[in-house]
Amino acid sequence: MKSAFKKLPSGKHSIDAGLLFSVTLCAAISTLLIYSITYNKVLETVGSSYWKTQAFSMVAGVAAAVIISFIDYRKLVKLWFLFVPAALALMALTFTSLGYRREGADDQAWLNLGFIQFQPSEVLKLAFILSFAHHLSRDEEEMNKPLHMLLLLIHGAVPLGIVALQGDYGTAIVFAAIFAFMICSAKISWKYLVAAPFVIAAGVAGMWFFALSEFHKKRILILFHPGTDPEYIEYQQDLGLAALKSGGVFGKGLFGKPDDYITVPEIHNDFIFTYAGQVFGFVGSIGLIIILAYICLKIFGDSRVSRDHLGKFICMGAFGLILSHCIMNIGMVLKVAPVIGVPLPFLSAGGTAMISMYAIIGLVLSTYSHRAVNYNVFYDEDEED
Secondary structure (H helix, E strand, C coil), X not given: CCCCEEECCXXXXXXXXXXXXXXXXXXXXXXXXXXXXXXXXXXXXCCHHHHHHHHHHHHHHHHHHHHHHHCCHHHHHHHHHHHHHHHHHHHHHCXXXXXXXXXXXXXXXXXXCCCCEECCHHHHHHHHHHHHHHHHHHHHHHCXXXXXXXXXXXXXXXXXXXHHHHCCHHHHHHHHHHHHHHHHCCCCCHHHHHHHHHHHHHHHHHHHHHCCCHHHHHXXXXXXXXXXXXXXXXXXXXXXXXXXXXXXXXXXXXXXXXHHCCCCCCCCCXXXXXXXXXXXXXXXXXXXXXXXXXXXXXXXXXXXXXXXXXXXHHHHHHHHHHHHHHHHHHHHHCCCCCCCCCCCCCCCCCHHHHHHHHHHHHHHHHHHHCXXXXXXXXXXXXXXX
């Protein structure tokens, strides 16, 4: 019988070119969109530095992803005792005088170090995926024992709790999604899966009654009662929907007149999909969604060909991260999800976010390039070697 798995040539470094190309295509489109926003003076606060930062971050991100792809992910996870404390220390600084709240945001989740401003949770995402993958791979056979499951739950709760304390509930949901996809890809007992909806419901109820402010509650409730507060909570989403619709089928093009485009707060960042809709129209918007879906499917596919469970867990963490970002961001723009400040991967403006996303893609590329076998769906198991 011919195996469905075929050995890779010894010493040859392979890379998932389709994945790297698709994320870089999104980053290039992002740079073009932000340049267009600057050129058309759609938002006066967005100057030329934004698209230049985005372009630089794209180039730096590609370099970082390729470099990481050459490093064996099994060696990287062994350095968890270095990068986890560093990520937690950066998060702790947001609760000091170095932490600040960006204009228009309702969370203190950023650090201002003078020469750079960035969101430490981007670093924490990377650290969590690596450390939790390491934890799962070491404990998978014992994970269904109560004490081991408790330790896994604590591991997942720590980063989620920290970002929730910052008031960054969108990122807290992202961490929950990463945890869920990673732990469900392990040998978890069906008993925990049956209990999970009840635990989640209790957690949501606790957040609703004891953690969320009245403003956050209104953001959620308004989704069920549209049109009841159009000049306040609904204002940004209503503008976003109007901007998205104004692009028609094929869009208005990248370079028109300033009056041709509808200005939406954070149009270069969390609401960049609304500008893509204006520029590229319905066809272009669907095209972007297809590219993002392709990225998610490629990452999921790479998890299937990883040489071990550690690589699979890393890929599933990246899959959960990017999928949750896409669903929440586009849902927010379409007014089927509340505004919770979750950017669109590889498209929203932000240098550190771009580079950290590329670093996570680099981890996926590492699992792909260091896989022991090359899976090919066209090999027939019934054929002779």
